[in-house]
Amino acid sequence: MTNFDLYSFLQGIKVLEADMLNLPFDDGCFDIVIEKGTMDVLFVDSGDPWNPRPATVDMVKAMLKGVHGVLKSDGTFISISFGQPHFRRPFFEDPELTWSFEYQTFGEEFHYFFYTLQKGTRMLRSTGCESEKFIPPSISLLHEELEGEDYLFRASVEDLNS
Ligand SMILES: C[S@@+](CC[C@H](N)C(=O)[O-])C[C@H]1O[C@@H](n2cnc3c(N)ncnc32)[C@H](O)[C@@H]1O
Numbered sequence: 001m002t003n004f005d006l007y008s009f010l011q012g013i014k015v016l017e018a019d020m021l022n023l024p025f026d027d028g029c030f031d032i033v034i035e036k037g038t039m040d041v042l043f044v045d046s047g048d049p050w051n052p053r054p055a056t057v058d059m060v061k062a063m064l065k066g067v068h069g070v071l072k073s074d075g076t077f078i079s080i081s082f083g084q085p086h087f088r089r090p091f092f093e094d095p096e097l098t099w100s101f102e103y104q105t106f107g108e109e110f111h112y113f114f115y116t117l118q119k120g121t122r123m124l125r126s127t128g129c130e131s132e133k134f135i136p137p138s139i140s141l142l143h144e145e146l147e148g149e150d151y152l153f154r155a156s157v158e159d160l161n162s
Contacts, residue, residue, distance in 0.1 A: 021059060023066040028075075033067050036080040049087050060091050068097045068119065077117040085113060098122050 018024050020038060042059045046052035052060075067077050077099060081088065085103055092101045092115065099117035106112050 021062045021066065023070055025070045027069045028072050030070050030075055031072055032076045032078065033071060034078045034080075035067075037082070039063060039079055040081050040083055043083065043087075057091075061094060064091060064094065064097060068099065071119045073120050075119045077115075077119070079115040079117070080112065081115065082110075082112050084111075085115075088113070088115065092117055093122075 016024075020035070039060065042056060042063065043049070043052065046056040071077060079088075079092075088103075089101060092099070097117075098121075099119045100121040100123070101115070101117060103113050103115045106114060
């Protein structure tokens with residue numbers, strides 16, 4: 001695409017700068033929200049990733065609640081992040097949020113994750129049942145994640161020596 005084509009493509013796109021913790025939009029007005037590496041900044045000073053500081057938890061919850069609110073009832077949130085699923089899942093699956101949680105992994109040695117959250121579909125999709133009942137992740141899925149290379153983050157030197 002030439003620069004000329006690119007600029008004509010951008011015509012009509014409105015660019016705003018805003019605080020993701022306090023989105024200046026009405027509820028239910030977007031089909032899709034996409035963020036890349038922006039939620040990650042909230043974790044920079046989180047302390048132990050397995051037990052983030054309350055201030056971090058509050059900010060991440062505020063951001064996700066805001067994104068969830070501005071999405072239409074069947075809207076989609078896409079989050080592209082280096083944050084691993086076992087750290088992100090507890091936030092994305094906050095019972096106050098109705099979206100389902102799926103992700104794909106990219107990268108070879110240093111992975112990043114493409115999370116897709118579909119508002120209003122927090123259910124077992126295969127049942128086809130229209131329910132917003134919160135269904136916690138299965139133990140087997142968590143084990144599957146923890147058995148991957150990311151589990152090494154939890155291993156201390158003492159664990160390795162014992
Ligand atoms: C790691 S950069 C990612 C930038 C870009 N999305 C990318 O992928 O290259 C994080 C961005 O989040 C922005 N940011 C930090 N706090 C923010 C907030 N409260 N509201 C909106 N943006 C914020 C920073 O200014 C920075 O541009």
